[in-house]
Amino acid sequence: MKGVGFLKQVLTLLIVKVFPVKWKEYKELSYWKKVKKAEGTMSNAHYEYFYTFHFGFQKTFFDNKTLLDLGCGPRGSLEWADNAERRIGLDPLAMDYLKLGADKQNMEYLASSSECIPLIDGE
Numbered sequence: 001m002k003g004v005g006f007l008k009q010v011l012t013l014l015i016v017k018v019f020p021v022k023w024k025e026y027k028e029l030s031y032w033k034k035v036k037k038a039e040g041t042m043s044n045a046h047y048e049y050f051y052t053f054h055f056g057f058q059k060t061f062f063d064n065k066t067l068l069d070l071g072c073g074p075r076g077s078l079e080w081a082d083n084a085e086r087r088i089g090l091d092p093l094a095m096d097y098l099k100l101g102a103d104k105q106n107m108e109y110l111a112s113s114s115e116c117i118p119l120i121d122g123e
Helices: 002-018 020-039 047-051 094-099
Strands: 068-069 087-089 108-110
Touching: 087 094, 094 108
Parallel strands: 068 087, 087 108
Antiparallel strands: none
16 A cells, blocks of 8 residues: 555656646646635635725726736636726636636636736737
């Protein structure tokens, strides 16, 4: 039995070294699936506080603006900003997040990394 655990550790280390991005994506998605299972629906009400009061902004500051959350996750971090012109969540796992319920949120999701944002400059 001890050999099985050791073999699993070796295989995990090999995967991490050879496919680090895929491993991170796998672990990230596994985490969010556990959160969804535990919570049922993933809450997002706490985001308004952090985007406004915590940073000293009034909600009206975001009127008619395009908001972009890099590495947004599946919780709908910009749903609170119903006064914005566009609310965009950018995350390499965005399409997977839609399957976790993000498709029911009032924001756009783009599947990409922050190194390759699929928007026009100044948009």
